[in-house]
Amino acid sequence: MPATPRAVPVTLDRTSARPLPLQVADALRRAIADGVLVTGDRLPSTRALAAELQVSRGVAHHAYDQLTAEGWIEGRTGSGTFVAAAIPAVPRTAPAPATTPIEDDGRADLVLRPGIPWTPPRPSxxxxxxxxxxxxxxxxxxxxxxxxxxxxxxxxxxxxxxxxxxxxxxxxxxxxxxxxxxxxxxxxxxxxxxxxxxxxxxxxxxxxxxxxxxxxxxxxxxxxxxxxxxxxxxxxxxxxxxxxxxxxxxxxxxxxxxxxxxxxxxxxxxxxxxxxxxxxxxxxxxxxxxxxxxxxxxxxxxxxxxxxxxxxxxxxxxxxxxxxxxxxxxxxxxxxxxxxxxxxxxxxxxxxxxxxxxxxxGEWDRLVRAARRRYRNRDAVVRDSLSEFGELRGSGAGMHTTLVLAPGRADAVARAAATRGVTVPTIAESARSHPDPGGLVIGYGRLSDVELRTALDVVADELRRHRD
Known part of the structure; x- marks a missing residue:
């Protein structure tokens, strides 16, 4: 008979700029690192966790996906989700507390910065x-x-x-x-x-x-x-x-x-x-x-x-x-x-x-092949998430896609997203003497797949709020 799911010590701060999925992941990661949850402990289903925290099931999914990708938890077919057998060796103080608000220095938790590549988490x-x-x-x-x-x-x-x-x-x-x-x-x-x-x-x-x-x-x-x-x-x-x-x-x-x-x-x-x-x-x-x-x-x-x-x-x-x-x-x-x-x-x-x-x-070639697979998928995620809001340029290549918008709208969306913990550059930041054509520059190399989806959800939400 499957083990009874453990109660999870998660407290959410809905006034924080840190997105909810990352707050959930932070709390669970910290509980595992501190020994509150141990190897083999069964976690609640995403449906049960979402109901307990009064959040959408997508928030719970994103949090579990993030922790699975990092190696903290693992899913077992037909049994549920459990604390992993070999958890990452990281300092206990590494995760930021879920209740810590974004600092007033322009720093955001999720940065859609172009030009920073994906690299393997461990040396080859x-x-x-x-x-x-x-x-x-x-x-x-x-x-x-x-x-x-x-x-x-x-x-x-x-x-x-x-x-x-x-x-x-x-x-x-x-x-x-x-x-x-x-x-x-x-x-x-x-x-x-x-x-x-x-x-x-x-x-x-x-x-x-x-x-x-x-x-x-x-x-x-x-x-x-x-x-x-x-x-x-x-x-x-x-x-x-x-x-x-x-x-x-x-x-x-x-x-x-x-x-x-x-x-x-x-x-x-x-x-x-x-x-x-x-x-x-x-x-x-x-x-x-x-x-x-x-x-x-x-x-x-x-x-x-x-x-x-x-x-x-x-x-x-x-x-x-x-x-x-x-x-x-x-x-x-x-x-x-x-x-x-x-x-x-x-x-x-x-x-x-x-x-x-x-x-x-052949390490360069291997890394390019591995990164290309990831970027191809992320390029498609950006298209799926943002194509309804305007013209996308640069899709199908590189590590960033540009969403063309009116300059005022691009600036408003970027400012609003920053208050919610997501930094997205604007074309204006790269313009000098010619009129700003307007747009957001979506860099997708640096973030994990889960972080990218979370950031895009925030950007899409602000795009809906800031219509022309």
Whole structure:
């Protein structure tokens, strides 16, 4: 006969900004960690728990799903839900109390932030092996090659060949700490080659604000040009100032609006670069994630002498690893390396060694396959939850989808969601000089599936409350 369900010590604070499913999960997690509930204890059914707490059954479902995903509880077919046999080893103080309100510092519990990837909860065998290999190497006694170790550059070439269909000579690859670092290196090299006292970088608007800030920090001016549902409006570049020396774009999945630059616009952009003697800097930040069709070839396919290609592992192995690469036109390799040597900017030898192992061991490929499955499902969840409220752009690719709304409505929804513990960025946060097109940017890489559904429920509810 099945064990009698244990009483569960859950108290809800309906004035708290923390969503109810997370309050329930917090309380149960804390009870298990404190030994109030122990391995083998049977929990109430979701129907019974919902009735006891006077919440919807969906709240109980979301809470149980979250704890199951974390390994605290387990379902047994035909028997019910029980405290798991091997609960996670975490500090007892880790979960925030369910009654703690959101702090008045703009922080929210659920953040729909784009650009932060899913990563496995536990280190893989390949990850551990990579750091053992790096740790077994002698301590590097001298400054490394400013381009990065040849072994890693060859591994990057192999990755680009299988992931992007690019045939690249390792002599044109330079290891960086990420896309923005690569951007600043390219701008520094271009500035040494030109006569302009303050060269100009043309940038998408709305676009990646960090890139604009990085450009101004190294002495460049920024000229904004508009984007539409198809990405950059190439014809608008014709009005850029004569001192424009480079164009920064995100053609595979425009940030933040989600547009994908089609073949015609890609050819027009490269033609513009040839006609005006400028360089296109292509940030290919999440092209590995497509869920409908294969990604279009990189701009570098069209003219390797006019395109600087920026890549990163921030969207695969993790943003905190801090490693990327750039593929340079032949004429920019020496200026970039000369600049790095002059300012003492050298890549980390142990990090490069470990990353080489991860690439050669297939860890990047495995992570991309696993993440792609998750993101495909989350992309569909976002569509199902929000498509009734407006046009969705960027679906089928990357780790975020943009919901186009009137600017005032987008701002009102974002503010209201924040009071309920959900932070959702707006397009306005990425706009600079052109009118804000209006919309919400739904990042779905960082949250768990249950957290995403909870956050989307809040956003959808506020969208209904704030009609045009």
């Amino acid at each position: 065998a390949a990850w551990r092996r990579a750091w053992r290999i790096a740790g077994a190497e002698p301590a590097p006694h001298d400054y490394p090659d400013p381009a990065g170790p040849l072994a890693l550059r060859r591994s990057v070439c192999a990755l680009l060949a299988r992931a992007r269909g690019m045939t690249v000579d390792p002599g044109r690859v330079v290891v960086t700490t990420g896309a923005v670092h690569g951007l600043t290196l390219a701008l520094a090299a271009l500035r040494t080659l030109g006569a302009d006292s303050k060269p100009v970088l043309a940038m998408e608007d709305p676009g990646y604000r960090v890139a604009a800030t990085a450009a101004t920090a190294v002495g460049w001016g920024v000229h904004d040009f508009p984007v539409d549902r198809g990405g950059v409006v190439v014809d608008a570049l014709r009005s850029a100032p004569d001192s424009t020396r480079a164009v920064y774009v995100t053609p595979s999945h425009q940030y933040p609006t989600g547009g994908t630059l089609d073949g015609g616009r890609r050819a027009a952009l490269v033609a513009y670069a040839r006609d005006t003697d400028t360089v296109v800097i292509e940030d290919d930040y999440d092209s590995e994630y497509r869920y409908d069709v294969a990604p279009l070839p990189a701009l570098a396919h069209l003219d390797a002498d006019r395109v600087v290609y920026l890549g990163t592992i921030a969207k695969t192995l993790g943003a905190g690893v801090r490693l990327g690469w750039m593929v340079l036109p032949a004429q920019l390799v020496e200026p970039v390396l000369r600049h790095r040597s002059a300012v003492g900017d050298f890549p980390s030898t142990p990090l490069c060694t470990a990353t080489t192992s991860l690439l050669d061991d």
